[in-house]
Amino acid sequence: MPDLSGVEIRRATEADLLDCHRVWRNGIIGYTRPLGFPELPEDNPGVRRLHAHALSTDPGRFLVAELTNHAGEGRVVAFGSAVDRGPLWFLSMLFVEPGEQARGLGRALLERMLPMPLDERVLATCTDSAQPISNGLYATLGIVPRMPMFSLVGRPSPGFEWPGLPDGVTAERVADPVAWREGGELAAFDRFILGFEHPQDHRFIQDEPRRAFAYRGTDGRLVGYGYAGEIGRVGPIAVADPALLAPVLGHLLAAVEPRGASAVWLPGATDDVIATAIRSGLRIEGFPILAGWTKPFADFTRYVPISPGLV
Ligand SMILES: CC(C)(COP(=O)(O)OP(=O)(O)OC[C@H]1O[C@@H](n2cnc3c(N)ncnc32)[C@H](O)[C@@H]1OP(=O)(O)O)[C@@H](O)C(=O)NCCC(=O)NCCS
Numbered sequence: 001m002p003d004l005s006g007v008e009i010r011r012a013t014e015a016d017l018l019d020c021h022r023v024w025r026n027g028i029i030g031y032t033r034p035l036g037f038p039e040l041p042e043d044n045p046g047v048r049r050l051h052a053h054a055l056s057t058d059p060g061r062f063l064v065a066e067l068t069n070h071a072g073e074g075r076v077v078a079f080g081s082a083v084d085r086g087p088l089w090f091l092s093m094l095f096v097e098p099g100e101q102a103r104g105l106g107r108a109l110l111e112r113m114l115p116m117p118l119d120e121r122v123l124a125t126c127t128d129s130a131q132p133i134s135n136g137l138y139a140t141l142g143i144v145p146r147m148p149m150f151s152l153v154g155r156p157s158p159g160f161e162w163p164g165l166p167d168g169v170t171a172e173r174v175a176d177p178v179a180w181r182e183g184g185e186l187a188a189f190d191r192f193i194l195g196f197e198h199p200q201d202h203r204f205i206q207d208e209p210r211r212a213f214a215y216r217g218t219d220g221r222l223v224g225y226g227y228a229g230e231i232g233r234v235g236p237i238a239v240a241d242p243a244l245l246a247p248v249l250g251h252l253l254a255a256v257e258p259r260g261a262s263a264v265w266l267p268g269a270t271d272d273v274i275a276t277a278i279r280s281g282l283r284i285e286g287f288p289i290l291a292g293w294t295k296p297f298a299d300f301t302r303y304v305p306i307s308p309g310l311v
Pocket of ligand 1: 027028030031093094095096097100101102103104105106107108126127128131132133134135136137
C-alpha cells in the first residue's frame with residue numbers, strides 16, 4: 001500500500017485552478033526538459049480555460065491532492081479531471097508534481113475519479129507517447145493506447161490543391177451558434193458520429209472563440225460540421241462520410257486564415273487526411289499523442305476531436 005500520509009484528496013474549487021495550472025506545467029516540464037523539448041510558456045490560457053470548463057461541467061470528477069507540511073500549510077501537489085459524456089468517461093488531465101510522483105498519488109486520484117460501478121461505461125484518455133508512467137498506469141485499467149494523434153501545424157502552400165467539397169455539398173458559416181447547439185440537429189449528428197451529444201463542449205469551443213461551419217447535402221441535411229479559430233486552432237470536425245473529412249478540413253483552413261499557423265490534431269485513423277495535410281505543407285509537431293480506451297466508442301475516421309483533453 002502506498003504511504004499517502006499528510007495528503008488529502010478532495011474536490012477542486014475555482015480557487016484551486018491556478019495551482020492546477022502550476023502542477024500541469026511542472027508535470028510536463030518534469031519529463032520534457034530532460035528530453036530537450038522547448039520550454040513551456042509560464043501561462044497557458046487555453047489550458048486554464050480547459051480546466052475551468054471541466055470543473056464547470058463535471059465538478060464531482062475534478063479532484064486535487066493537497067499535501068500538508070509540518071507547519072500545517074497545505075499545498076496542491078496533484079490533480080485530475082474527467083468528464084462524463086453519455087457512455088464515455090474521459091480522463092482530461094492527471095498530473096502530479098515531479099517531486100511527489102511514483103508514490104501512488106496518481107493512482108489514488110484516478111481510483112476516486114472513476115465511475116462506480118463501471119457497468120457498460122467506456123473509459124478513455126489521451127497520453128503523451130513520451131510518457132511511459134501514464135501509459136503504464138492507465139493500461140492497468142484497460143485504457144490501452146490504441147491510436148496515435150498527430151499535431152499538424154502550418155499553412156497549406158499557396159499552390160496546393162486540396163480536394164474540394166463534392167458537388168452537392170455546400171458550406172455555410174453558422175450564423176447563430178447558440179441556437180444551433182441548442183437545437184436538435186447538432187445533438188442528433190453527434191449521437192450518430194460519437195454516440196453521445198455534448199452541447200456543453202460546443203459552447204466551450206464557440207466561446208474560445210472558434211467559428212462554426214455546417215456542411216449540407218442537396219436536400220439540406222447536415223453532412224458535417226467543423227470549427228476554426230483566428231488563433232489557428234482547427235477542430236472539432238465531424239462528417240457523415242470519411243471521404244468528406246479532407247475536403248472539410250481544406251475548407252476550414254481556407255475559410256479562417258489565422259494570424260499565424262493553423263494547428264489541428266488528426267487521429268491516425270484519418271490516414272489519407274494526414275497524408276494530404278503533410279503534402280500541403282503542414283508539419284507534424286512533437287511526439288504523437290496516444291488515444292486509449294477500454295472499448296471502441298467514436299468513429300475516428302469521421303471525427304477529429306476538440307483536443308487531447310476533450311473529445
Ligand atoms: C503520470 C502521473 C500522473 C502518474 O502519477 P504518479 O503518482 O507518478 O503515479 P503512481 O505512483 O500512482 O502510479 C504509477 C504506476 O505506473 C507504473 N509505471 C511506472 N513506470 C512504468 C513503466 N515504464 N511501464 C509501466 N508501468 C509503469 C508504476 O508501477 C505504478 O503502478 P503501480 O501502482 O501498480 O505500482 C505522474 O507521473 C505525472 O504527472 N507525470 C507527468 C505528467 C503526465 O504525463 N501526466 C499524464 C498526462 S497524460
